[in-house]
Structure formats: structure tokens, C-alpha cells
Amino acid sequence: MTTPLAVIILAAGKGTRMKSDLHKVLHPIAGRPMLLHLIDSVSALSPQKVVVLTGAGREQVEAAVAPLGIGTALQAEQLGTAHAVLQARDALDGFAGDVLILYGDVPLVTAATMRRMLGALHAKPRPNAVVLAFRPADPAAYGRVIVGSGDSIDRIVEYKDADAAERAVTLCNSGLMAARADDLWRLLDRVGNDNAAGEYYLPDVIGLANDEGGSAVVVETSADEVAGVNSRAELAGVEAAWQAARRAQAMADGATLIAPDTVWFAHDTAIGRDVVIEPNVVFAPGVSIADGVTIHAFSHLEGATVGEGAEIGPYARLRPGAVVGRKAKVGNFVEMKKAVLGEGAKANHLSYLGDAEIGAGANIGAGTITCNYDGFLKYRTQIGEGAFIGSNSSLVAPVSIGAGAIVGAGSVVTADVDADSLALVRAERQSKPGWAKRFRERMAAKKAAR
Incomplete structure (x- = not known):
């Protein structure tokens, strides 16, 4: 007993x-x-x-x-x-x-x-x-x-x-x-x-x-x-000891840490086999990494789930609610929050994906953002499978982009886009010969008169 x-x-x-x-x-x-x-x-x-x-x-x-x-x-x-x-x-x-x-x-x-x-x-x-x-x-x-x-x-x-x-x-x-x-x-x-x-x-x-x-x-x-903690220095020492043990455990379990001392885990970080973690990666609480994932340098992950074979970073930020599908790619200077990136989908550069669901195989062009907040409430963006979002596009939620649709670069999308259609939302180009020269001359004269 x-x-x-x-x-x-x-x-x-x-x-x-x-x-x-x-x-x-x-x-x-x-x-x-x-x-x-x-x-x-x-x-x-x-x-x-x-x-x-x-x-x-x-x-x-x-x-x-x-x-x-x-x-x-x-x-x-x-x-x-x-x-x-x-x-x-x-x-x-x-x-x-x-x-x-x-x-x-x-x-x-x-x-x-x-x-x-x-x-x-x-x-x-x-x-x-x-x-x-x-x-x-x-x-x-x-x-x-x-x-x-x-x-x-x-x-x-x-x-x-x-x-x-x-x-x-x-x-x-x-x-x-x-x-x-x-x-x-x-x-x-x-x-x-x-x-x-x-x-x-x-x-x-x-x-x-x-x-x-x-x-x-x-x-x-x-x-x-x-080891006891009575000062900030002792706290740092205990943190270092905990991290050293966790890094050793991660490598023993089949993960590769290129520069172990620069990787910081949270108490509940879950890491699969054959995961490669490059230098200066930080895991805040709530992160789960599947097998075969590569996390490039200087990435920060919190409350995120990363699917098998996906690629993260460098300089990526995954915030709570981020879900990266199998073999998907989150590239440099991409931030995700409460967003799902479907299997094989890509957001390679300089994008913000918040309160969004991106279908499998979709491509998010550089500089694309989901405009999910109006100062009071959050809204969702839906992007269908295989859709292509051109660079520097702003998707003003709530909005839905159909499967296979193409959004032209530089578009500001405020209404739903049908599947397999092309959306071009740009102001018509105007050309005014000599305008820039006259503007500079006029402003220089104003400045000289002061």
C-alpha cells in the first residue's frame, strides 16, 4: 500500500x-x-x-x-x-x-x-x-x-x-x-x-x-x-543550467542544433526528429515542431504548430495561433498570427499574415499583408488553394480570395475574388511631363524666400 x-x-x-x-x-x-x-x-x-x-x-x-x-x-x-x-x-x-x-x-x-x-x-x-x-x-x-x-x-x-x-x-x-x-x-x-x-x-x-x-x-x-535563486544573477544561472540540459535532450532525441548555446527553449517546447535548428532561434511557450522541419537563424516562435518538413525563416516570427502546414514555407521577415498556412503554401518574404487561412499550394508574394484590424475589431482573410497573391498586395479583411485566383501586384483588395479569376486593383497610371521639375523649382523658391 x-x-x-x-x-x-x-x-x-x-x-x-x-x-x-x-x-x-x-x-x-x-x-x-x-x-x-x-x-x-x-x-x-x-x-x-x-x-x-x-x-x-x-x-x-x-x-x-x-x-x-x-x-x-x-x-x-x-x-x-x-x-x-x-x-x-x-x-x-x-x-x-x-x-x-x-x-x-x-x-x-x-x-x-x-x-x-x-x-x-x-x-x-x-x-x-x-x-x-x-x-x-x-x-x-x-x-x-x-x-x-x-x-x-x-x-x-x-x-x-x-x-x-x-x-x-x-x-x-x-x-x-x-x-x-x-x-x-x-x-x-x-x-x-x-x-x-x-x-x-x-x-x-x-x-x-x-x-x-x-x-x-x-x-x-x-x-x-x-541550485537556489536569490538574485537576478542566480536566476540567469538556473536558466542556463535548464537550457543546457534541454539542448542536450533535444540533440539526444534526434534534432540538430547548429550552435546549441544560442537556441532557447521553453518549458513545453516539443521537437520532432531530424529537425534542424540554426543559430539564434527562440522558442517561447506553446510550440510544437514536427519531424524534418528546418528553422533558420534568428527566428522567434510562440504558440505555434509547424508541420512535417516545413521551413521557417530566417528572421521569421510565428505568434500564437500560427499553424504551418506540411512542407510549407515561411520565409525571411514574415510574421504570422492566428493564421494557417496550408500544405506546400509559401510566404517567402516580408509579409504579415494575421487572422488568415491560406490554402494548400498558395503563394503569398513579397510585401503582402492581411489588413485584419480596423482599430476596434479583428477580421479574417480566406485564401483558397493554389491562389497567387502578387507582391505588395493589401487584403482588407473580411475578404475571401478563391482557389486558383491571381491578385495582381500592388492591389488593395476590399471585396471577394472569385476562384480562378484575376483581380487588379490599382489606380490608373497618369503621366505629367515636367511636373517634377516645376515642383522642385517652386519649392526651392519658397524656401529661399523665407
């Missing part, structure tokens, strides 16, 4: 080093708030309850987690991590099972590592607590995990309270912990604040468990997985 699981996520810190009006845990990594990255990993464990501890900026955090059905608890005073966890007790009233304690600003912890922690909690001799530890390149001011025999923890010492020998230890406390609910609440009630900071430290439960004749064990992971 699976033991019930509750998860407590600490997110009550003020985050003053971020210097931001946005709550620290809501700053994005790969286009998604870091707190939601963590919650996504937690959801893989199917917890019975999740509680997010809030403090300063609580309204922002509550609004972010409410749609997920996640409850919150308030830490009105910042008296330390043990005090913070205690604020979740009422929200977990009556819960009997395992409790996993995480931090909202440590967003990259995987579900696999959480499972390892829970597994260690139930392994013989069934310790009272499990601590996740790591070995950073620079231990700096992290608390040190002092290990006894095997993986048993003798004590955890905060850097401020550690002596020289303890500071020489390289195994550091991530702050993440697993414990059974009854053990956790009992031990937390005994935590005091007789330390250099005058705070109630969560790691003190380890010493208290040992004093009772119980035990605690350590599970070790990589420093990258438990």
Missing part, C-alpha cells in the same frame, strides 16, 4: 535581492514561473495534499497556485525555516503519512530525486528524517551535513555556528527534507532558537531525532539540481 504524501513548499521569503515587484518564486525559467516548475515535478508523485507557505507578496503566490487547486498557509513572521514549516500544520490537520519539504526558489529538483528521498525514509532502519545534500564547487556559507557511519547523519551545522573543522566539510545541506508527519510535528515543537541568528532552524530536527534514539539519513544529489 502506498503511503499518503503531503508536500510543503516554502515560499514566504521577501526576495529583496531580486529587486522586483514580482514575487521571487514567480520569476520565470524557460517561460514558466519557477514555483510552477517545482509543482509540476511534485505532481508526478500524486500527493494527497500540497501546501505553499506564503508571506510577503502572498496575493501573487495565491493567485498563481489557486487555479491548480493548491492551498496556502501564511507565515506572518519570518522566524526561521522550522517556524515556517509549522505554519502548515493546520492545513495538514488529520494527515497521516509522509511529508516532503521543498523550497519555491529551488525549482529544478526532479521527481526522481523526491522519490529517492521518500524511498530512503522507508528503508531500514526507517529513519525519522531524510535530508537532501550536495557538494557545491564553493561550499561558501551553506550549512554542513556531518555524517557518521554509512549515510547516517550525526548533525547539521549552520555555517554561522560551525567551527573550523565543520566548515572544512564539503557536504552541504540543501534544506530539502522528508519525514513522517507524526515525527515532523513532534520534533518541530521541540526546536529552539539558541543560535547565532536567533532563528528556529528546520535542520535542528536531526539532532533532536538522534537525541530520542532515532536517526536521520542523507541522500546526495548534484549541485545543479538544488
Whole structure:
């Protein structure tokens, strides 16, 4: 029988080093708030309850987690991590099972590592607590995990309270912990604040468990997985680590990245096999790329779906609602928004396609735009299969161009065009010999008279 699981996520810190009006845990990594990255990993464990501890900026955090059905608890005073966890007790009233304690600003912890922690909690001799530890390149001011025999923890010492020998230890406390609910609440009630900071430290439960004749064990992971975010620089570092891992995964899955360090993925980017991605391509959220697609340099895609064998860019922009069909082409300086480009259709240069549906095999000439907005409402443009739209044409929506129709270059189309017909919408040419010369002379005289 699976033991019930509750998860407590600490997110009550003020985050003053971020210097931001946005709550620290809501700053994005790969286009998604870091707190939601963590919650996504937690959801893989199917917890019975999740509680997010809030403090300063609580309204922002509550609004972010409410749609997920996640409850919150308030830490009105910042008296330390043990005090913070205690604020979740009422929200977990009556819960009997395992409790996993995480931090909202440590967003990259995987579900696999959480499972390892829970597994260690139930392994013989069934310790009272499990601590996740790591070995950073620079231990700096992290608390040190002092290990006894095997993986048993003798004590955890905060850097401020550690002596020289303890500071020489390289195994550091991530702050993440697993414990059974009854053990956790009992031990937390005994935590005091007789330390250099005058705070109630969560790691003190380890010493208290040992004093009772119980035990605690350590599970070790990589420093990258438990990297915390307290500043913009640390946010950038965590983003870089996430991106590096995602690029490696994309290439392992069969995509070619010409210059991997210049490609930026979103948390939900889906990439098929045999996709070629040239330098300086950015994927914002909501992008799906089918097999065999080529994305040329300096393209930006968001909320877009690209079909098999299609070609994008260079310098293309696909905005939300853009759908590029199989073997279609979106060329340089072409922008699409809420538009469908049918199979084999082409928009090769300098075009804007908004609120439009373009049929298979259609050709959109350079400089063509769909005029979809009148300042108040949006309107759609329909272009049939095999239609040819000449360069520098403006299609004033709502308007329909029939299948196989041809729109002459430079046309401003304000009415529907029948299938297989030719539409020429241009002013009649007028030629006035000498007019330009006389104009220049007249304007030069005006200027000289001033």
C-alpha cells in the first residue's frame, strides 16, 4: 500500500535581492514561473495534499497556485525555516503519512530525486528524517551535513555556528527534507532558537531525532539540481543550467542544433526528429515542431504548430495561433498570427499574415499583408488553394480570395475574388511631363524666400 504524501513548499521569503515587484518564486525559467516548475515535478508523485507557505507578496503566490487547486498557509513572521514549516500544520490537520519539504526558489529538483528521498525514509532502519545534500564547487556559507557511519547523519551545522573543522566539510545541506508527519510535528515543537541568528532552524530536527534514539539519513544529489535563486544573477544561472540540459535532450532525441548555446527553449517546447535548428532561434511557450522541419537563424516562435518538413525563416516570427502546414514555407521577415498556412503554401518574404487561412499550394508574394484590424475589431482573410497573391498586395479583411485566383501586384483588395479569376486593383497610371521639375523649382523658391 502506498503511503499518503503531503508536500510543503516554502515560499514566504521577501526576495529583496531580486529587486522586483514580482514575487521571487514567480520569476520565470524557460517561460514558466519557477514555483510552477517545482509543482509540476511534485505532481508526478500524486500527493494527497500540497501546501505553499506564503508571506510577503502572498496575493501573487495565491493567485498563481489557486487555479491548480493548491492551498496556502501564511507565515506572518519570518522566524526561521522550522517556524515556517509549522505554519502548515493546520492545513495538514488529520494527515497521516509522509511529508516532503521543498523550497519555491529551488525549482529544478526532479521527481526522481523526491522519490529517492521518500524511498530512503522507508528503508531500514526507517529513519525519522531524510535530508537532501550536495557538494557545491564553493561550499561558501551553506550549512554542513556531518555524517557518521554509512549515510547516517550525526548533525547539521549552520555555517554561522560551525567551527573550523565543520566548515572544512564539503557536504552541504540543501534544506530539502522528508519525514513522517507524526515525527515532523513532534520534533518541530521541540526546536529552539539558541543560535547565532536567533532563528528556529528546520535542520535542528536531526539532532533532536538522534537525541530520542532515532536517526536521520542523507541522500546526495548534484549541485545543479538544488541550485537556489536569490538574485537576478542566480536566476540567469538556473536558466542556463535548464537550457543546457534541454539542448542536450533535444540533440539526444534526434534534432540538430547548429550552435546549441544560442537556441532557447521553453518549458513545453516539443521537437520532432531530424529537425534542424540554426543559430539564434527562440522558442517561447506553446510550440510544437514536427519531424524534418528546418528553422533558420534568428527566428522567434510562440504558440505555434509547424508541420512535417516545413521551413521557417530566417528572421521569421510565428505568434500564437500560427499553424504551418506540411512542407510549407515561411520565409525571411514574415510574421504570422492566428493564421494557417496550408500544405506546400509559401510566404517567402516580408509579409504579415494575421487572422488568415491560406490554402494548400498558395503563394503569398513579397510585401503582402492581411489588413485584419480596423482599430476596434479583428477580421479574417480566406485564401483558397493554389491562389497567387502578387507582391505588395493589401487584403482588407473580411475578404475571401478563391482557389486558383491571381491578385495582381500592388492591389488593395476590399471585396471577394472569385476562384480562378484575376483581380487588379490599382489606380490608373497618369503621366505629367515636367511636373517634377516645376515642383522642385517652386519649392526651392519658397524656401529661399523665407
